[in-house]
Amino acid sequence: MRAIHGQAAAEAVDGIVGLSFPIPLGQPVETLPEGGRYLGFIIAHGDTAPAVVASLRTAHAALDFEIEA
DSSP states (O other): OOEEEOOOHHHHTTEEEEEESSSOOTTTOTTTTSOOOOOHHHHEEEHHHHHHHHHHHHHHHOOOOOOOO
């Protein structure tokens, strides 16, 4: 994992309450099931399920993961 871009934009999305990226920068990224970690998590809260889904999709679109091949 070289870099994660767009975190501030993702955090600014209405309904987003947190971001978590368990793979530290500089560490290898392995696909599941071989790898034991996800790239990250987006946590959202809203009044309706569609509102939460919309927040998650918008925040996800703002993120760009730079992974060295």
